[in-house]
Amino acid sequence: MPDRPDTPAPDGNRTADAGLPLLRAAVARLAPVLPMLTELGERFEASGHELALVGGPVRDAFLGRVSPDLDLTTDALPEEILRVVTGWADAHWDIGRDFGTIGLRKGSFVIEITTYRADTYDRTSRKPEVMFGDSLEGDLVRRDFTVNAMAVRLPSLEFVDIHGGLPDLVQQRLMTPSAPEESFADDPLRMMRAARFASQLGFEVAPEVRAAMTERAGTLSIISAERIRDEFTKLLLSPDPRRGLALLVDTGLADVFLPELPALRLELDEHHRHKDVYHHSLIVLEQAIALEGPADGPPESVPGPDLVLRLAALLHDIGKPATRRFEDGGGVSFHHHELVGAKLASKRLKAMRFDKETTKQVARLVELHLRFHGYGDGQWTDSAVRRYVTDAGPLLSRLHRLTRSDCTTRNARKAQRLSRAYDDLEQRIERLAAEEELASVRPELNGNEIAETLGIRPGPVLGEAYDYLLSVRLDDGPIGKDAAREKLLAWWTKRETPA
Template identity: 75%
Template sequence: MTAYPGAVSTPPLAPLLQRATAHLAPVMPLLTELGELFTGAGHEIALVGGPVRDAFLGRESPDIDLTTSASPDETEALLKTWGSATWDMGRAFGTIGARRGATVVEVTTYRADAYEPESRKPVVAFGTSLEEDLVRRDFAVNAMALRLPSMEFVDPYDGLADLAERRLRTPSAPEVSFSDDPLRMMRAARFAAQLGFHVEPSAEAAMRDMADRLSIISAERVRDELTKLLLAPSPRAGLALLVETGLADQVLPELPALKLEVDEHHRHKDVYEHSLTVLEQAIALEGPRTVPGLGAVEPVAAPDLVLRLAALLHDIGKPATRTFETGGGVSFHHHEMVGAKMTRKRLRELRFDKDTVKQVSRLVELHLRFHGYGGGEWTDSAVRRYVTDAGPLLSRLHLLTRSDTTTRNRRKAERLSRTYDDLEARIAKLLAEEELAAVRPELDGNQIAETLGIRPGPVLGRAYKHLLAVRLDQGVIGEDAARAELLRWWSEQPESADV
């Protein structure tokens, strides 16, 4: 193994390797078979990267990543004799996929590629040895391999020592590694969130110095790394690393911008810290949940990307709406509306899908709505509008709103929680009585057109919206009353004179 400053001695390899091999027991027959298949044809093959790291950590790994000396064409030919299906996952990049039953493997030819200074795509070059392939990996903990079928452990860059110290260090000089693939800097933040690892000082320094290099990476790849980070058990650590190194300025500049804004209630050092706390509290509420007086309520599945994005971004409109009030106060009027617009713009630039953009921005727009509830003075009409405006996002809005309470005043926090318990109970009652989840006017479009003697068009749309507002304000009034109200409304419209 290569020595490096600060290296630590790791426990004896034999028991660690035995434990890792035992963790791989469910896939050992497959690994052995593939190993014998490739070596029998004169090629090398090894299990590499995340699956090896996770085996030592005792974690389940969703992937079976293999690397080989065989060319893509040779790999494909061999896998066709082994699996029920093969496909080209990126022949130019050396990767062939194969399936046997429910098992999927990816086999990649040894690589030695890098990015050109201004290119978004790597210049592909195939390597000639396992060690050459491992040195181009992102971190030493991912540059460990198990040769197949012998299960010989290969660790030329002391990844096992790093694993013991929960440290992220690049196999080559960090400046070289991050220049070759700048997305590795974001992976460092993702692993901090997923695994609780810390970045080795020289690598973190390189991240600070090279943050703007991330600009050459496609928005789709950046989005995917950010998504994995947010879905990790502890996103705060990864997000903090992005902000501290300047990477967030390239990826999500609205987040570090929050550090400049003081929360209007002076409960936190800044809105940035408040937002990270809201995110953590939202995560804690994912999954099964009960409400006093209601029992079990509809859960938000864990992890939920829409909820987590909304929690992180809910206050990004504050910098643009900050106003200094007489007497020294600070206000952020309509920051939820501005924030919703900013959220749409940022998520679109990151190439998130339309549904995610729509749902997250809508939650940001609605996140302050509850604060008009006060001590429970809302009418049933207001509660209906709350439910209807939230639509299918209601369960997420419940969690976002509850999470947005970060006061250190225990009595105030308990009062707000009880007040929201009351709102949820009222919502549940109205949902049961009136089926608000599918609220519609009591007359459909055909009935409205027949009653007014009009054809489909903008006027019919306005009439429909009016009856919907009546339904929300008054609840169920019956078709006869709805028709009478429609005719009253129609008598006040200028178009009625033309019919």
């Protein structure tokens, strides 16, 4: 990062002459969109209204990045915005009109224009009271952090930084435009955003921001589960989720919406190689992220960032606190923590309003994450390998990565042994898959053939017979239809014969 700009200029703008190189660089990065933005600014100016580029696009220009979406703010009300953009935009929509936002598309650019805001929570409600402001300065002070409270007036391209966002950006610091306790009282979700931006940008929160987060953590409970989930998801999909997760735990915010995570801090890992299960889980998350494939990779590479894998890595051991037992001799056990953890993960993700498929997949991975440890020195039968693959189903690629990530031992020999064992298991899976189309294992008789063989109609009994033949297929591999029919009839005879 460049050196910190000088102290505020006499006009109150904190970017004096020393900040000019940064400004020029930011303008250069915005160059592809400036003609279009200038043209739009001129239309607003001709209509007697102000317009400014604000927030993420301005911040990202200073960070050397190009923001995919453009956020603008204006003193014009939504109906006035529509009058200005109609005939100029290629398309527009007003889904956010009640909140003062009009969306539009111009060429390949997506733009959101929002009326100056002055909304706050009444500090007991889950929903903000939307109020429109009348000045850019009033809008900027309502923003979450100073690095997001910088603006560029249009069409003049005047840079506005009345809250010192650029110096904070240079110092990689998250600070609020107003007093942190007041900012978080207005919108407690901003505390979640602090953790998210810490992970996304690699910034540190200012000490006073951290103190306010700790003091006001409990007020996060007035925010809807859906809004918390969305911020948490963005954090988890960031380049460095550990930084933000640690902030959530240390300030007490995680206690409000994900109490299972801080509960891991006091639970000793059964290998006694980590400070606690909490830190072990964060390491597993980091190692799982390292095993994700490229974003444009094939599905079997688990292209990153992958929400299901990251959630499973973070939550894989949350069943340990409930299952901890102190054994004779000083040992600690966590028997069946994977089963308990799967239920806890499902319950928590439902409470956070994650979709059913994500919840189901994460819980299944948590349930299966210890299965490999029964593999030992490769003594599994082919039947056991088939069951491992069948139980994992479409989650097999993620399970591979989760299992490998769960090895955090500092014992190099043990780590190498586990890695070799899993290499061997994957090779066996590949061999069996090539021989037997393992990913789509089915009984060798279909439902119609089973019904015909046994002379029964579709129903629960047919399902029972199907499950029996599936277990035969998993245990014995391909045996042919005739042999499968013989086994089915023998099973049927035994089933029909009273004990």
